[in-house]
Amino acid sequence: MMKLSSDQSAAMALALLNARASLIAIPPFTESDPELGVAEGYAIQQHLLALLLEQGETLAGYKLGLTSLPMQKLLGVDQPDFGPIFSSTIYRDGATVSVSDFIAPRVEAEIAVVLKKDLTGPHCTPAQVYQATDGLLAAIEIVDSRITDWKIKIADTIADLASGGAIALSSTLIPVDACDPRLIGMVFTKNGEIIATGAGAAALGDPLAAVAWLANTLAPLGVTLRSGSVIMTGALHAMVPISPGDTFRAEFAHLGPITLRIAE
Numbered sequence: 001m002m003k004l005s006s007d008q009s010a011a012m013a014l015a016l017l018n019a020r021a022s023l024i025a026i027p028p029f030t031e032s033d034p035e036l037g038v039a040e041g042y043a044i045q046q047h048l049l050a051l052l053l054e055q056g057e058t059l060a061g062y063k064l065g066l067t068s069l070p071m072q073k074l075l076g077v078d079q080p081d082f083g084p085i086f087s088s089t090i091y092r093d094g095a096t097v098s099v100s101d102f103i104a105p106r107v108e109a110e111i112a113v114v115l116k117k118d119l120t121g122p123h124c125t126p127a128q129v130y131q132a133t134d135g136l137l138a139a140i141e142i143v144d145s146r147i148t149d150w151k152i153k154i155a156d157t158i159a160d161l162a163s164g165g166a167i168a169l170s171s172t173l174i175p176v177d178a179c180d181p182r183l184i185g186m187v188f189t190k191n192g193e194i195i196a197t198g199a200g201a202a203a204l205g206d207p208l209a210a211v212a213w214l215a216n217t218l219a220p221l222g223v224t225l226r227s228g229s230v231i232m233t234g235a236l237h238a239m240v241p242i243s244p245g246d247t248f249r250a251e252f253a254h255l256g257p258i259t260l261r262i263a264e
Helices: 006-022 038-054 069-075 126-132 154-159 207-221
Strands: 059-065 081-086 090-092 096-098 106-115 133-143 164-169 185-190 193-199 230-235 247-252 256-263
Touching: 006 038, 006 154, 038 081, 038 154, 059 207, 081 154, 081 164, 081 207, 106 207, 106 247, 126 133, 126 207, 133 207, 133 230, 133 247, 133 256, 164 230, 164 256, 207 230
Parallel strands: 059 230, 090 164, 096 256
Antiparallel strands: 059 081, 106 133, 106 230, 133 164, 185 193, 185 247, 247 256
């Protein structure tokens, strides 16, 4: 049973909206109510999404989080979460991003899926995702938390748009039939030093299965994944703190590299 009224969810969404604007983090909602869970998190997220769309943001796709078992165990859940991606938060390969635009940013290397057909659940399969996929992109996600010191539980991060910040995408779209997304290897470097490695299978076992999960999870909300949508399928390694002057580069088999530079 939902623990929050619509007015309570809306008030929490407004608090997050203000935190995004001021770049001043707020205490976790679960600090005052530890029983808040997935349903409450998405109720708040829907209010926040509506507020941001009213302010002129446009929806470009979705990001998945908590696609790895260690992160799910850390937050005490057995499923991923998702949040919206806005057009204003998409950067290209080689872009420079300022840490001052965020509160407590981290980076993750991921595989992005771009759709050429609409996808609708609730019975979407990875095979259907394959048929609907225009191609794959190398990607880096900047995750950020409007919750103080990343002291998040599942309701907090879901409410906070799955801790989404921004994304950077490579410029070359690779056909989905050029490789097995599960087997795409990745090497992540910071200032030329290897700091993480991963493979596509880290994203729910298969990036295409991750997209299918998203389509099926959105279906009860009446949401269809539209043609042209960008889907970030989940981190292939643990998130990494960033500092001004850092240069991050993720090199993917088949997909090629993507570079992101960090400024003040």
